[in-house]
Amino acid sequence: MKILLVNPNMTQAMTDRLAAVARRVAAPGTEIVPLTATHGFPYISSRSEAQIAGAVALEMIAGNLEGADAVVIAAFGDPGLKAARELFDLPVTGMAEAAMMAALPLGERFSIVTFTPLMSSWFLDSVEALGLAPRFAGLRTPPAAEGPVADVAATMRETLVDLALAAAREDRADVVIFGGAPLAGMAFEMGPDFPCVAVDPIAAAVMQAEMLVRLAPGGACKGGLARPPGKASVGLAAPLARHMGGG
Amino acid sequence: MKILLVNPNMTQAMTDRLAAVARRVAAPGTEIVPLTATHGFPYISSRSEAQIAGAVALEMIAGNLEGADAVVIAAFGDPGLKAARELFDLPVTGMAEAAMMAALPLGERFSIVTFTPLMSSWFLDSVEALGLAPRFAGLRTPPAAEGPVADVAATMRETLVDLALAAAREDRADVVIFGGAPLAGMAFEMGPDFPCVAVDPIAAAVMQAEMLVRLAPGGACKGGLARPPGKASVGLAAPLARHMGGG
Amino acid sequence: MKILLVNPNMTQAMTDRLAAVARRVAAPGTEIVPLTATHGFPYISSRSEAQIAGAVALEMIAGNLEGADAVVIAAFGDPGLKAARELFDLPVTGMAEAAMMAALPLGERFSIVTFTPLMSSWFLDSVEALGLAPRFAGLRTPPAAEGPVADVAATMRETLVDLALAAAREDRADVVIFGGAPLAGMAFEMGPDFPCVAVDPIAAAVMQAEMLVRLAPGGACKGGLARPPGKASVGLAAPLARHMGGG
Amino acid sequence: MKILLVNPNMTQAMTDRLAAVARRVAAPGTEIVPLTATHGFPYISSRSEAQIAGAVALEMIAGNLEGADAVVIAAFGDPGLKAARELFDLPVTGMAEAAMMAALPLGERFSIVTFTPLMSSWFLDSVEALGLAPRFAGLRTPPAAEGPVADVAATMRETLVDLALAAAREDRADVVIFGGAPLAGMAFEMGPDFPCVAVDPIAAAVMQAEMLVRLAPGGACKGGLARPPGKASVGLAAPLARHMGGG
């Protein structure tokens, strides 16, 4: 099975980190194909950036469809997720959606912890989009990120663990999701003393993709998420223009 | 007051039609500045197209901000609306959102009527996004559009009126919204026999923009819709890159 | 265009204040006709008072319909709003409903700030009635009103601004609505340092009325808000009895 | 125990019918005191009429409080219910609310059947007010009432039973509420063949009042339903003016 790991951010180090965790949890026969955006933004953190990067993700998928069995959109706010499900005939998963769905059977309420308040509104949109507000115990962030984004899992570790503990103890979260690509893998490092369950979004998204390939290899391609009819376009990247044109 | 009427579709005839209705309802001192997309799609009808056209809308706004007091995104599914509110320091309205909000004080339940089933899923997203499902009496469309999109208000008129009547009589809609840019102006043509209220989306969006300019000329620029910090980018249209870069 | 500004309270000073703000935002051709209740209560602040004052509002409208294009019910809890929409063939708006609807395109969450806790339950009913609980960041009031009600915008100014700041900072409100007729105009006085958007309810209600006159001059008169058949009555004010009797 | 049965309609025959059913289900020591409105409308069927009749109900209660232990507002849409709970220090129940609450432990979904479509919107408000939309299987009415309102239980009996059967069979209702004062007692006449449970609103309201007198004899008089401070008024019926004035 070949899964495209589509990082719509331009930071290669982030893709590497995500791919490493993805490979650790993937089944033996699964090949992870990491892709890094070549235009857009170094790191997306808002709805306006996600509007643009979601379109970039569609280009990246269209240009690498050959032989792919599934797609993971590897940015926590899931830019372009619904559009990709509409457009491509294979399963597409997103880090935020997959992590929240994995949290449901593991507890009654989940929290999200991330490293900067800048992404709060965008992340909260994902909770709303899935209709999970009744199960959501809140978002906790530090006042600001410290140091380079790619390093926060190391440099801000203590702060992030404290936020997760506060989510468990004060917000009554049963599950904590460490949201944001730079925190990939961090959930697996919580020890047995951690008083709630920690969920890793990229791991959840990869395993959900593997599951969907077995359950529904053609993806979500009919009815409400039907592929629109072929349509001419101007200015799109060639593979996407071809795909959307019905080619 | 200067309002940008941003049509993220590439069809000039559609912009002309929208601008004509906009000018008819605008207050004496309001100048309507119509803009038509120069790339993207002739006519958007799906989430994947809206993902791309929403980014195009951001470019169009960034390139024409000078002297503008408000923006109307002139496509019924409101592509890029939330992103634009985040990014620009002036009021931004959308045809779907404004039409639904205008419907609320005019009845208990509203319906949407449009000319093709292809846009159903995308339009329903707008209802969900505003949390208006409890007030929504449903969407009615013909089995397929007939003839050129730009002409449907004329060619499909009888069909569309029949759908509106069915919405009122069978679905208990008090208000019918004629959704989709090609139907601009049609609501004003329903006679006194029409058994419910018909709402015109572009008129609603323009007048809502005028109202917001008076109430909150800086737009929705703080808190949950705060403008993200300046950020470098690659491949964006120059004015948008400059704006998002903090320039 | 002639808009009845119906103050169902008996305090003339309050009507004057409301009319002044209304005239400031109304379009050039709009005439504001202020009306003050001649029976009922000096100032409504509860559901039981609103039950009675809502009926008074209906009388006031019925007695002044001649030549009117729209009605604004000028008390924040919107007494008699739904009944008036049912009964009269022209657009009717309310301060609470219009303010909350204006808040929606300006932010993700809104708060209400008022000058006394006595009106809390009644005001919260308005939030529920519009189904806006998911967008509501809470109500903040001082422990008690200070001095004459008509003067609180001046005497309690500092306290009210502090409550608005707390709503923005602690409750994550993007928009603050200053609720209650005695606070009319206050939102326009917040300076550029104010960290969120302030919305003025009477301004919103007047401009919404202007908009609805253009969109649907006959008001919300069919379907779920249909005018009931003519019916005999005993003890009603003459113009209302005549109107409800089908006259 | 003395229960005021407050009919805010002016039709004495309706009060008699309601009182007869109330006395049939009341506990041995319970005295039913029927009151008929002396002004307002012969029969309320809309929100505008209920706005006025709810104020009439408050007058009727204020004028007959002496020795009363509880109040039943004996019109199906519960005019003035929340206001009465705020104002008076004893339990107050309403026919619609009590019937819907009695339906909950008797089935998963309930329907309302009534004799005229004119009351539909008003009755649906009661469902919304209790937040019971998820348990509501719908409202069924004939196209129009036939004959004098006071006689419909007899003249329209077959039609009404057919509507109840349709609610059970087509709408999957487990419980049918016969709504509207003229149908009082009808639920008790459904035979053992009736395929779902029929609930009588006035019976439910009287027994709920008896229960609340034992559980909370002071009624709902604090917090969110606190009695407003005494306030001067003009034009109110004397006992109500005295009561609201703090007398």
Place this chain on the structure above:
Amino acid sequence: MKILLVNPNMTQAMTDRLAAVARRVAAPGTEIVPLTATHGFPYISSRSEAQIAGAVALEMIAGNLEGADAVVIAAFGDPGLKAARELFDLPVTGMAEAAMMAALPLGERFSIVTFTPLMSSWFLDSVEALGLAPRFAGLRTPPAAEGPVADVAATMRETLVDLALAAAREDRADVVIFGGAPLAGMAFEMGPDFPCVAVDPIAAAVMQAEMLVRLAPGGACKGGLARPPGKASVGLAAPLARHMGGG
């Protein structure tokens, strides 16, 4: 009227306490038949224990149906309530459901106070099951129970009253429900100074049962809660096996 008071816990002292309160509020002709579980747990406090004790409750009902008019499941989380309604042709009430329903006409928001945090999740399930989250002001418990469970109404009295006061003052509860069988009767002991309404669950459940016997003596036996067809079983207590087998 004969009401089975089914305590699915094995503690006789608790049954005695519940029966005493039940008899105090029951109507003159009502006979309360208390039953104590002979297997299962001394005191249920979790979903897993309720899964088992709910089945025990079904056995207890099936073995004592002869001559019974209604059943009260006398444990606050209502174990087996929905199953019992499905299975038996008479009204069945539960302490949690009945208390919450009694709270609704007595205030806008209710809180639950209990003596141990161990039951929190289970009790919160009851709130969700009735769809009452919008009316729920929260659950307050001490950090841990003190002394024998059967005595907590006495030994922890001051703590529990303080929690109730905090619910009223800090959480804006209008009604406080003292949840948990060992607190039966406590609500009636709150003095006139208590700033909100206190509701006793066993009293509410018994009076609700009396009411339902009059409204619908056959219970909730059709449609969505229809009795399943007779079915063979292995290992069930004989009367339950017989009842479920169609005997």
Place this chain on the structure above:
Amino acid sequence: MKILLVNPNMTQAMTDRLAAVARRVAAPGTEIVPLTATHGFPYISSRSEAQIAGAVALEMIAGNLEGADAVVIAAFGDPGLKAARELFDLPVTGMAEAAMMAALPLGERFSIVTFTPLMSSWFLDSVEALGLAPRFAGLRTPPAAEGPVADVAATMRETLVDLALAAAREDRADVVIFGGAPLAGMAFEMGPDFPCVAVDPIAAAVMQAEMLVRLAPGGACKGGLARPPGKASVGLAAPLARHMGGG
């Protein structure tokens, strides 16, 4: 990895069918350990039967915990699911919950199709329990099951496919779940012409269990689903009594 496939029904043929599908989708290293109930009912189809069979499932798990990594409760209504999550320190999944969660990323609305109307109410409870009513397109069943339950996938095949087609075409379902253990495997047999996605519940539950073992091997054991303290019991199966006693 060792997964207990716990069939709380007593029909061995059903267990065999479920185990066959489970083994087909399980990862290479996964061992499926099928268990069939030895008491309870041949086939559960109601809430009352599920109340009892859920307790049986707890016994089956407690008696086979040794070496197990996860549990699948192999009956579509998920009897005992929440209780098992509370009680055991490993991931527990259920067929209904897993199937509905797998449906979410595959479409906007899902339907359930099953072979008998008898299970409707019980199945609908699962939809409510996950809060998925807004995504639910309805349940379709034939008027009655035909022939032995274990054979319905063959004998009723055409009827069931027709119901699935009706769900897709008339109810606008994007995903159809074939609910009920006797239909295990059927979803995989829908051909490429099937106009929506078909999801197999046992496959979804097994793969979800595999995923959760990797994400959170200790299961949902803290916070809102915390294991209750050890407690004495009477009459429970020995391994369950020991487990619940803290042994």
